[in-house]
Amino acid sequence: MNRTNLLFIPIWLGTFFILSAQETEIYSHENKAYQDALALYNDQQYQAAQTIFEKVKANTNDYETEANSAYYAANAAIRLNQRGADKMMEDFVERYPTSTKRNSAFLDVADYYFETGKYPYALKWYKKVDESSMAYSDRERFNFNNGYALYASKNPKEAERYLSKVSTSQKYGSQAKYYLGYIAYEQDDYTEASARFDQITDPELLNEKLSYYQADLNFKLGKFEEAIAMAEKQLPKSNREEVSELNKIIGESYFNLEKYGEAIPYLEKYRGKRGKWSNTDYYLLGYSHYKLGDYQSAIQQFNKIIGGTNDVSQNAYYHLAECYLKLDKKPEALNAFRNASQMDFSPQIQKDAFLNYARLSYEVGNAYEPVPQVLTAYLEKYPKDEHQLEIQELLVDSYITSRNFEGAMKLLEDNKNYASKETYQKVAYYRGVELFIDGDYEGALERFSKSLKSADNASFQAKALYWKAESAYRLNRFDEALVDFVKFQGLPAAKAMPEYQELDYNLGYCYFKLKDYNNSIAYFKNVVNSNAIDDERKNDGYLRLGDGYFVTSQYQLAMKAYDTSSKMNGPERDYAAFQKTLCSGFLGNNKAKIDGLNEFLNMFPTSSLRDDALFELGNTYIANNQEQLGLQTYDRLVQEFSKSKFAPRGLLREGLVHYNASRNQQALDKLKEVVKKYPNTQEAKQAVATAKLVYVDEGRVSEYAAWARNLDFVEVTDSELDNASFESAQRKQMEGKTDAALRGYEDYLKQFPNGLHAQNVNFALAQLYFAAGDKNKALPKYKTVADGGNGEYTEQALTRVCEIYVEKQDYTSAIPYLKQLENMAEITENRTFAQSNLMKGYYGQKDYSQTLAYAEKVLKAPKIDDRIRSDAQIMIARSAIATNNEALAKTAYQEVKKIATGELAAEAWYYDAFFKNAEGNFESSNESVQKLAKDYSAYKQWAGKGLVIMAKNFYGLGDAFQATYILESVITNFAEFDEIVIDAKTELATIKAKEAESNSSVNPNQN
Secondary structure, three states: OOOOOOOOOOOOOOOOOOOOOOHHHHHHHHHHHHHHHHHHHHHOOOOHHHHHHHHHHHHHOHHHHHHHHHHHHHHHHHHHOOOOOHHHHHHHOOOOOOOHHHHHHHHHHHHHHHOOOOOOHHHHHHHHOHHHHHHHHHHHHHHHHHHHHHHHOOHHHHHHHHHHHOOOOOOHHHHHHHHHHHHHOOOHHHHHHHHHHHHHOOHHHHHHHHHHHHHHHHOOOOOHHHHHHHHHHHHHHHOOOHHHOOOOOHHHHHHHHOOOOHHHHHHHHOEEEOOOOOOOOOHHHHHHHHHHOHHHHHHHHHHOOOOOOOOOHHHHHHHHHHHHOOOOHHHHHHHHHHHHOOOOOOOHHHHHHHHHHHHHHHHHHHOOOOOOHHHHHHHHHHOOOOOOHHHHHHHHHHHHOOOHHHHHHHHHHHHHHHOOOHHHHHHHHHHHHHHHHOOHHHHHHHHHHHHHHHOOOHHHHHHHHHHHHHHHOOOOOHHHHHHHHHHHOOOOHHHHOOOHHHHHHHHHHHHHOOOOOOHHHHHHHHHHHOOOOOOHHHHHHHHHHOOOOOOOHOOHHHHHHHHHHHHHOOOOHHHHHHHHHHHHHOOOHHHHHHHHHHHHHHHOOOOOOOOHHHHHHHHHHHHHHHHHHHHHHHHHHHOOOOOOHHHHHHHHHHHHHHHHHHHHHHHHHHHHHHHHHOOOOOHHHHHHHHHHHHHHHHHOOOHHHHHHOOOOOOOOOOHHHHHHHHHHHHHHHOOOOOOHHHHHHHHHHHHHOOOOOHHHHHHHHHHHHHHHOHHHHHHHHHHHHOOOOOOOOOOOOOOEEEEEHHHHHHHHHHHHHHHHHHHHOEEEHHHHHHHHHHHHHHHHHHOOOHHHHHHHHHHHHOOHHHHHHHHHHHHHHHHHOOOHHHHHHHHHHHHHHHHHHHHHHHHHHHHHHHHHHHHHHHHHHHHHHHHHHHHHHOOOOHHHHHHHHHHHHHHHOOOHHHHHHHHHHHHHOOOOHHHHHHHHHHHHHHHHHHHOOOEOOOOOOOO
């Protein structure tokens, strides 16, 4: 195990002498100035000595005196650190090449720089020394000083050459061996270093330094007991930095001896390099706690290991995962196993980590990549693994548990040996249910059919048959639905299923839609007499039972059924009350009908049937010879419901009443009012025809012609040709000859663009185009009908126009029609459809106040399913987020979470995690992200956003590993979502900058 060495301060024991013990003859004569300068020099009074030497040099005629003076003057300049001192010495060498001081000059200057610690300067002058002409006493000093200067200048190879020459020296031997040993130590040659250190006998060196290095050497040589002994011996004599390193030596030695309890106190006392631990340091302490079973403490160390990419990190992440598992923290374990599985330093750890990662992905979900993808990758990497069957089973189940049933079907179709026919049967069934819930009934029917072809399980066979029938019913294939419901009825397994309780209800509706009212009545009678049917369906059963009796003219029985329904306080009690009054009329009791209609108008002030009721009331008053009340009722109808389809009918009836009473002018006024207010409607055309009769009766035919020519929807042509053309095309349609019908209707519009039947023809064409899937051709025809006034087909046409625009996401075009549909829809579902899509359209236009208003309308509508309810709540939540109303958003998302499926549910769970994170409830927030990962991983954008929240949670909980690993995984795996990646990078940079303050292995600039 490598360790970084302490900074080393060299030990210098020698004394530096410049002068020899004796001067030559020339210095002993009476040259007093020279001798005075020499005395000053030896007393280290260099400035004064230099001045005198310069004077002597300038005034003497003696070559040797001049040369020596120049030598000492240059030496004094060097000791005074004067600028140009080196140049002075070089000039001396050049000017006095025969001076006896030449070699001494090089050595003396080098020794001076050595003594002052300027080793590069010393080396420069040592290179100039002629070793062959050097005194023996100088040679030892030269070799040691030159060797140490080379060592200090980081040239250990050359240093060894010189230090080796004095390794046996009496004076320099111990120091030379010390430095030779230290060079070997630095070069990781621990055997050589140990041998050198063992030869040192100098007690000062032994006491001050060698115990530390010998402790470290023994550790590096694997002699852990000796390392502990020497380190403990050295501890009391060491400085703070060395104490930290010695504690590390002792702790790691105990670690390698597997004495983890003894290791921990010493490892904890280590202070790190420059106050920072490395990933390896955290690993040693974490592993020690792990081996002692203290998993929480182990996690606290392992999870500080960030960004490691070596064998230590792989081991750490693997053991970290095991610790998490011991504490039942499976999502955290998944991340750590995943990280270990992505490193290949130890193939066995990599494989075992991958296996555990795959298992946990299946068990708790995976937000990084689809669980089936993880399991498939394991099978591909380890194809002959002993766990192959287990992973294959998990793979199939993973598709099912992650609700990726389409993927499961494909997997099983491509790998028939992965699971039984029964598994495929179930998967196909569940996929059919998904598509059914999403409104894709065609796709659902196809999957249910596939499920039935693998009918190994009788229960799932019955379920698939039932929902196949439901799909066919929703596609208006009532014959097909009826056949499958009857088959379901005959299956033994069906009787034990909850769906069986609804079978009479569904069969009743199939017969009702097929106009087989007698059979319909029989099944709805079963519904209302059953104790197993809920009140809502029972109430609806009474209504349909009443309708069956009504259309078969059994009015007494119909009235009874409607009466029972109206008393059940259901959502359509107004309809039941209204139909009950109609029965009174058909039974010849006009008084009861009139009383009932008036009571209806009082009891149901907001009913969508009020216009129907007013129209019927008006008609009944007229039939009951209460003409004035009838006319007043028609006026009330037109006044209160001017946009109702009954308004033009009421006006037309008023005109006819006046006409029949020979009040021709009043008749003409009402008929013309119909034409003016409701042009292009069937009633307007009938009004024109009736007005013609009035004009003819009064002999005012030319006046009629003048009036009629100004009406752009009336052609004064042969009406018989008009009728014949329409009837011909209509007959082709009734015979099922669609192409011929299309041609006939198109020809009619060419001949009679404003004909008597133009609206009917436009609607028929639109329906045929729509049924053929050509919505682009259907749209203008539907628009013509929708824009043509309140006719028989206006509501249906409006609904289709809105549906087509909404499907195209063209809310700009859709909104006007949606508002029109909302205002005039008589069918509750159509009004809810309009309001729901107005809500979405306004949200798309960022009109949040209107979005909220329509969301509230939708939520108040009767009989809405959870899908529409969750749509409304999600619009409230998103609008609240957009307007920074987090309190409202939180409440709305809670509602969405209760009822939503699919992507809306994923969004709701994300915001659940988001709000909990904002409140500091990190663990609960993580649970929400985990729910998102397990059940909604298919919605990758929400999964990625949830992971960023999870990373913030983990950092808030002090788990830096989880936080950084999750963010790095997001950056890698969610590159297609720029906003998510930017958030992840920003958060990762913040965390790494913080962690780098205490972990030397963390690079804050690396993402």
